Amino acid sequence: MATLFWVMTCGGALIWAGTVAVLLYAVRRRTLYSEPAASRLIFWAGAVFPAITLILLLGYALWLMPSLRPLAQPGAPTLRIEVTGRQYWWRVIYRQPGTPPVVSANEIRLPVGERVEFTLKSDDVIHSFWIPALGGKMDMIPGRENRLSLRATKPGTFRGPCTEFCGTSHALMAFSAVAMEPAEFRQWLAGQHVPSAGATGTGARLFIRHGCGACHAVAGTEATGMLGPDLSHLGSRETLGAGILPNSQDNIARFIAEPDVIKPGVQMPGFDMLPPDDIEAIASWLKGLK
Amino acid sequence: MHVDWKHIAIALAILPVAALLFAWIGFFNVGASSGHWKITDWFLHFAMRSAVRTYALSVDVPEKLPHHTLQPAAGHFARGCAICHGAPGEPRSPAVLRMLPQPPALAERVGEWNDAELFRIVKHGIRFTGMPAWPSQARDDEVWAMVAFLRDLPAMDERTYRDLAYGDPADPALHPVDFGQSLAECVRCHAADGLGRSAATPILAGQSEAYLIQSLRAYAEGRRQSGVMALPATAVDAALLRDLAQHFAALPSRKPDRIHHDPALMRRGEEVARIGIPAAKVPACLGCHGGRERNPLYPRIAGQPAEYIAVQLDLFRHGKRGGTEFSHLMTDAAKGLSDTDIAALAAYFSTLRQAPATGAP
Incomplete structure (x- = not known):
């Protein structure tokens, strides 16, 4: 990309400088060219030169293409x-x-x-x-x-x-x-490829108990849902809620309780009716799924 | 005297004031004892019949009236309707007979209306007559059950009616006060063994206690829509709801003996139950309703009657089914279900003894 940019910029600048130079020369010159001489200039500079330049550029572009088309x-x-x-x-x-x-x-x-x-x-x-x-x-x-x-x-x-x-x-x-x-x-x-080491325990039991597995999958547990994001290694991701929140236990708990407040129109229903302790336990467990 | 437009305008301007004055003085007799004038009676009935006929045009009548839900309809009739309209073997009170207009004895008069008109009257009631609307406007299925019952009413003898409406014991207390009387009120439709007396009645025996109690409260507070359940849930002392839930939860559940004869439908049902329909954003039913150690507020649906499951899913799908504090989960889950999916799930779960966990079979 960078090479193409420099080739285009330098080439364009050279042609532009040449055109301006010819223009200045034409303005300063007192006598007129004969008609056949003008026609020759138009033929060579106006038709042949652009055609050659464009063919060269097309060739260069085609030469660049294969690396963009790995198939x-x-x-x-x-x-x-x-x-x-x-x-x-x-x-x-x-x-x-x-x-x-x-x-x-x-x-x-x-x-x-x-x-x-x-x-x-x-x-x-x-x-x-x-x-x-x-x-x-x-x-x-x-x-x-x-x-x-x-x-x-x-x-x-x-x-x-x-x-x-x-x-x-x-x-x-x-x-x-x-x-x-x-x-x-x-x-x-x-x-x-392997389930997270933390995929068992109280958090896992609560996750299954409240039906989270109907939509989410966590490798190594009964949860095999395919509607929502796979959470098998959620703890190792940098962000939460598709790139909108830092991945912290508090943010996971907030997302469980009120996903529609964090993300209007989200598919996941809110679980703020769960006991707060259960939400905390699930959030802590999910954060631990490295 | 010459009458021109000015006189007419003045008369028209005075008229409402005169009418207001007449009403304020209070000479007009609103007592029911003397009845309507003949012309008032004719006009009111004429207007009522015309309105019912016209509004009934927009009612979609089902191909077949739901005669399999006669029992709960009869049970509701006994508490909600019979007091004014009478029932086989139950003459009306003289107090009711002095209502104006006098409620018709339904067995004799129900034939004057077609199904759509009956639906319209039962669902919306009739103004100025004392005929109330159905307690829940979200439950057309219950209204149709009542229409089916009304169709059978004229030919119904006393014994059949009493069996449908009261079962055994034959006449529970109208105003239950203690646990025994309250239970008798439940048992009229849900049966003493908690297995239900009709194909549309859920099996309460062995259901989770937490779910039963929250559902009863939801019925009583109008958060779960049902005209039929609204009456008993409010008639019973709120303090007894927990005992009733406990009682039914402790009854032994039954091995379902229904065998479904459409294997393709059963397979589809199992597939949706186990893995959901990802394309339609339907989660796997068994994620919440399967396996062991699930939240007790998620009801056990394995072995429930197919008819009951289908009606509930349809209500959820249309956002007409509240219930426990978890019920909104089902509103989201059921949105993407088609009619076939609902039939398949009803077939699958009704033949299931114990719900398995999610995942491939």
């Missing part, structure tokens, strides 16, 4: 991340050949320096996926699968907002993209 390359990327937009959160599924998929939500981790192919879907309305620091945006359209290929060049956490108005809480729908060193990333992904 055409031999050796497709080994990591595919499927992101599904829902009102108002993101389901994230990591797919690698030979291993079972890893389901997560609202946070995308990717290895630095490796090309990652995103499959973008939507379950309800049109959303749009965009990590401005890594590349262009791509719509998520119900009934379609859009592909996007991204490569992070340095480690860091980048914000990704939903960029297509999708309802009341559109502005409260975001995610973080965490680019990690490849070795660190593999280690993290391997950890996601």
Whole structure:
């Protein structure tokens, strides 16, 4: 991208300078050119030169293209991340050949320096996926699968907002993209394959008892719901409620009690009728699911 | 004398003042003893019949009247209607007979109306007559049950009526005061064994006590809509509700003997119960209603009558079903259910003995 920008800027500046120079020369000159000489100038400078420039630019653009189209390359990327937009959160599924998929939500981790192919879907309305620091945006359209290929060049956490108005809480729908060193990333992904060490105990029992498992899944428990975000490793995520709150026990408890206040129009019903102690116990347990 | 438009205008301006004066003086007799003038009587009935006929045009009559819910309708009739309209073997009080207008003896007069007109009258009542509206405007299913009962009423003998309305014991106290009398009021429809006397009546035996008590309170306070349950839930002393809930919760539940003969429907029901319908944002029923160690405010629905489950889901789906402080969860959960889904879930849960946990079978 940067090279293309500099090539375009410098080339454009050179041509512009040349045109201005010719213009100044024409203004200062007293005698007129003959008609055939003028026609020759128009032919060479007005038709042949632009045609050659444009053909060169087109060639250059086509030469740049293949790296943007990894599907055409031999050796497709080994990591595919499927992101599904829902009102108002993101389901994230990591797919690698030979291993079972890893389901997560609202946070995308990717290895630095490796090309990652995103499959973008939507379950309800049109959303749009965009990590401005890594590349262009791509719509998520119900009934379609859009592909996007991204490569992070340095480690860091980048914000990704939903960029297509999708309802009341559109502005409260975001995610973080965490680019990690490849070795660190593999280690993290391997950890996601196994249930969190804290997936048992009182919190787990209350979570099941109050029916949270009808919508949420937590690996290693009876909870297998598919409506809401997978919470198997919620404690290790940086944010809560799809990129809108810091992930703290208090915020988890608040979200359980009054999700519609934090996020108007959210699908999750409020559970403020639960005993406060139960909410605290569930929040503390969820925070511990690393 | 020449009458021109000015005289007419003055007369029209005076008229309302004169009418007000006439009413204020109080010469007009509003006593019921002397009855209406013939012309007033004719006009009021004419207006009433016309209005019922016209408003009944917008009523959607079901293909078949719900005759399987005759029993609860009869039970409600005995408490809500019979006092004014009489019932087989129950002549009306002389006090009622001096009402103006006199409530019709229904067995003789019900044939004058078609089903839609009866529905209209039972649901909305009639102004200026003492005929009340149905206690809950959210329960058309109950109103249709009453219409079905009214259709059967003219041919009903005393024994059939008393069995439907009171069961055994044959005549519970009209105003229950102690636990025994209150229980007798419940048992008229829910049966002594708590298994219910009709296909639409939920099985209370073995139901969670916490759920029963909160539901009874919700009925009494109007948070759970039902014209039929509103009467007993308020007639019984509020302090006794807990004892009643305890009593029914302690009764042994029964192994369901209903076998459903549509395997495809059963499979669909099991699928929705176990994994929900993610595309329609319907969660897995068994997440709350299955497994062991669930919140006792989530009712046990395994083995409940299919008809009861279907009606409740339909009410939830349309936002017409309150109840415990958890009932809003079901309003959200049921929104995406189709008619087929509801039939499938009703078939599945009604044949279930014990609800399993979520997940693939």
